[in-house]
Amino acid sequence: MKISILRSRRAALAVALGSVLALTATACGDDGSGAGGDKGEDGSGKGKIVFWDNNGGVRTDIWKEVIADFQKANPDIKVEYVGIASTEYQSKVDTAIQGGGLPDVGGVGAAMLAGFAAQNALEPLDDRLAGSSLDGKLNKDMVSVLKASGGGDGTLYSIPTSANNGVLYYRTDLFKKAGLDEPTTWDKFYEAAKKLTNAKKNEFGYTIRGGAGSIAQALDAAYGQSGITSFWNGDKTTLNDPKNVAALEKYAALYKKDTPAADLNNDFTKMVAQWDSGTIGMLNHNLGSYQDHVKALGVDKFRGIPQPVGANGKRVQVSNPVDGLGVFKSSKNKDAAWKFIEFATSHAENSKFNKAAGQVPSNNDAAKDSWISEAEPTKLAAAALTDGSTSIVQLPYYLPDWNTISKADNEPNFQKVLLGDMSAKDFLDTMAEQLNKAQAEWKEQNG
Numbered sequence: 001m002k003i004s005i006l007r008s009r010r011a012a013l014a015v016a017l018g019s020v021l022a023l024t025a026t027a028c029g030d031d032g033s034g035a036g037g038d039k040g041e042d043g044s045g046k047g048k049i050v051f052w053d054n055n056g057g058v059r060t061d062i063w064k065e066v067i068a069d070f071q072k073a074n075p076d077i078k079v080e081y082v083g084i085a086s087t088e089y090q091s092k093v094d095t096a097i098q099g100g101g102l103p104d105v106g107g108v109g110a111a112m113l114a115g116f117a118a119q120n121a122l123e124p125l126d127d128r129l130a131g132s133s134l135d136g137k138l139n140k141d142m143v144s145v146l147k148a149s150g151g152g153d154g155t156l157y158s159i160p161t162s163a164n165n166g167v168l169y170y171r172t173d174l175f176k177k178a179g180l181d182e183p184t185t186w187d188k189f190y191e192a193a194k195k196l197t198n199a200k201k202n203e204f205g206y207t208i209r210g211g212a213g214s215i216a217q218a219l220d221a222a223y224g225q226s227g228i229t230s231f232w233n234g235d236k237t238t239l240n241d242p243k244n245v246a247a248l249e250k251y252a253a254l255y256k257k258d259t260p261a262a263d264l265n266n267d268f269t270k271m272v273a274q275w276d277s278g279t280i281g282m283l284n285h286n287l288g289s290y291q292d293h294v295k296a297l298g299v300d301k302f303r304g305i306p307q308p309v310g311a312n313g314k315r316v317q318v319s320n321p322v323d324g325l326g327v328f329k330s331s332k333n334k335d336a337a338w339k340f341i342e343f344a345t346s347h348a349e350n351s352k353f354n355k356a357a358g359q360v361p362s363n364n365d366a367a368k369d370s371w372i373s374e375a376e377p378t379k380l381a382a383a384a385l386t387d388g389s390t391s392i393v394q395l396p397y398y399l400p401d402w403n404t405i406s407k408a409d410n411e412p413n414f415q416k417v418l419l420g421d422m423s424a425k426d427f428l429d430t431m432a433e434q435l436n437k438a439q440a441e442w443k444e445q446n447g
Contacts (some may be wrong), residue, residue, distance in 0.1 A: 115401070202279065
């Protein structure tokens with residue numbers, strides 16, 4: 001999709017927003033929430049609120065525990081939980097922004113934040129945070145990421161719940177049997193992928209993500225090998241730098257050679273399930289799947305380590321979106337919605353949530369709890385992010401069209417790369433052109 005089309009899409013959204021404000025909204029808060037741009041109301045701080053979980057199914061059980069705790073502490077507020085798959089969440093929210101029916105509160109991670117904020121759908125939360133029990137209790141870096149991702153004016157539209165990090169999971173039992181070293185470098189990674197593959201026995205060294213969510217993993221592999229540490233060089237992206245092109249070519253060449261053919265359509269749930277149930281040596285995912293691996297394999301058959309280092313001994317990875325909770329501006333019960341966010345990110349609840357999710361807590365006190373050191377991948381990830389060993393390539397979440405460009409526009413193209421129907425260079429050149437235009441437009445609008 002060309003940027004001119006993206007610009008038209010935003011213009012159409014603006015027209016749609018203007019036309020639906022007079023419509024009767026679908027009931028969500030005390031009196032029902034409307035579409036993006038509605039002013040909403042603070043409400044009574046009591047009654048019913050609707051919560052949309054942006055990773056439904058995967059996090060449903062733990063959110064229901066948090067909600068039960070909240071309702072016990074706040075018996076005058078009822079939370080209606082709606083779990084939405086991560087792959088469907090953005091489109092569902094965009095549809096509700098245009099036509100009504102937004103919830104009171106929902107998951108708003110960094111990657112989708114700018115798009116929602118550009119449509120005037122989110123309530124600013126700076127003043128509420130400053131006057132709450134959370135003030136000074138949240139990880140400053142996570143708060144800064146969400147402020148920077150909101151579109152350019154530094155407004156806080158989402159309260160961080162957790163940070164994630166890329167992890168290379170590998171089967172220690174299979175590595176030991178094959179006499180392989182731990183895949184701490186990219187050279188060792190490729191060596192293991194080849195040596196652990198025996199297609200006739202349905203044994204593969206690696207599982208690659210070819211379906212929904214594939215782009216971030218592909219970019220991680222490209223920048224991790226190239227060693228390039230910035231997404232921008234002036235006003236142009238480094239995405240299609242020749243070093244990244246060569247790196248992506250090598251990575252994509254693993255498909256169907258050292259990976260299963262089914263990987264072409266794998267989103268993270270299929271990829272994780274396949275690794276947990278089969279005889280595949282390595283998996284790139286984030287901290288969120290750690291507990292799944294423990295349940296399937298036990299703690300003795302695998303490890304989760306930070307991404308491999310490059311030839312120069314340095315680790316480079318792309319940023320993982322900070323996840324958070326936002327209040328939708330159209331809510332008729334914003335005070336109750338805020339009470340829920342404040343409770344969910346308190347010490348005890350934020351610790352409980354992230355222990356189950358296997359992620360790094362946003363609450364500073366929760367981040368000191370003992371389970372962090374007991375969950376090895378989380379402990380190693382937290383260290384890698386703070387000990388100076390890792391350079392983070394910050395992805396441009398602040399671009400309103402980032403999620404569209406990195407998902408709908410280019411996930412099908414990456415599948416073409418895997419199939420050999422499109423070159424890695426053409427893929428990266430196409431995406432780079434879109435991003436350069438989006439960046440120029442953003443700078444023009446934000447000075």
